[in-house]
Amino acid sequence: MKFIKNHFHLLNADAVSLGNSWNFINVISPYYRLYYIEDGTGYINSPAGRTTLTAGNLFLIPSFTLCDLHCDGYLSQYFVQFFEESPDGISLFGHCREILSVPASGIDIDNFKRLLEINPGRGINRSDNPKVYEKDVYYKEYTKLNELQTASKQFETQGIILQLLSRFMKSERFGISNQEVIPSAVLAAISYIQINIAKPLKVSQLASDANLNTDYFSRIFHRYAGKSPVNFILEKRIERAQYLIITTNIQYGEIAKLTGFENQQYFSRIFRKITGLSPKEYRNQNLGY
Template structure:
């Protein structure tokens, strides 16, 4: 798994420093990129990953991509913030391979890292804190940086990696409680590579030289989700990404993530995302 992390790529979307009041109140926000911020003054609150967080000075907070969240400020607070795409390879996410905390105490150097990140990315601040506006604008401007300095791109990647590392829980995930010592991470790679094809538990078990029952138990022991549920989630996450970052038709998106039946794709998407693919694209990208 650590070998896979050598391929981790972090691509910045926005970064800045914000002074926010009680107008900073939004519900059911979702973005295709990771959000990370450091509160410096005042307090606010947020709810995501089925947890309530009191956003307080001196702490870093992490919101994974494609995670529904709500947040608000009763009076006033200030924060450094950044948003970025993360990908290891073949469309995999680091959140599939590592366990994370979502609130950690900031180190003194983290303030300096954010200051530097803002300094070398001066044109990437959020001009409107309304997520319906800034998520759309961030996606439209992604990859456009006319004044980019190559060395700053490398430095930005390094700073984002350091900040993200604060949240990683360092546990050994290479083995499973049921006694299977193989590397199930190769299955994650296989699934990511073949999302546009039919994937069955039997084929995955054969790929690992295990019986279907043994494979399913081992997979659940490691990832705390069944193989079929995991495949569904990855298909929907990839579909959300394509809907927000490309102009592919709904049919093309469905095919790209392994759905030949549009009706079934729409039903499953709504089950996981709370709305149909068409409504999701329209509501998330409206300015």
């Protein structure tokens, strides 16, 4: 039997009415966004195309999904934003970085309302612009509220988020790439990579730690993680760099060190290869320059 090991931490939740000021480009966040559209119309542009936000539907934007958010007239929505924590480093939606939608049920709507009821004051009070509220100090402010919750509300909040996410795992566009139990050697390697992302990481050493031949280790890692160990390491380094660029003012050279790159030039080259932008261009776009 497969058990869900991923844990989700609430960031924001609220019901809002939006107008044409809800118009942001090149948004890419280290957390999930989940909307229930109550009334009006908006749209989300992503590399996969345009998704129209229509009343009576749920929409999910997985973490690290590049998109534009737009409303030309009026949009009434419930929303919840949350971080994902995975012990094996594999996101539930790691193979599905696209906008997903399903029709909302009565239970879904009740879940949104209940989530707001047990988590008051979790709206985005400063601005509805991601480039304003996506700062580390704001994250710390809201995550501190999670620590102040009672145990019962923590469990209920987690349960509601899992219920809402389960609706998208039934979507025809979502598929779990591998139902097999991930070998302990792969899980241990992924965990080590996540914890030691700032340190030098060699595939040969990961294989040695697992008491496996390097080629064999690389094959089984690719089978269960969906990519080679080298590409997995680079992806995790760049995801961490994206988070630091969005949420801090740390200089690029220091970010390169914090994410395990040998030098800033190599970091910039890999960052552009994966995101299509240089670190400076990425920061400028997220600051609205």
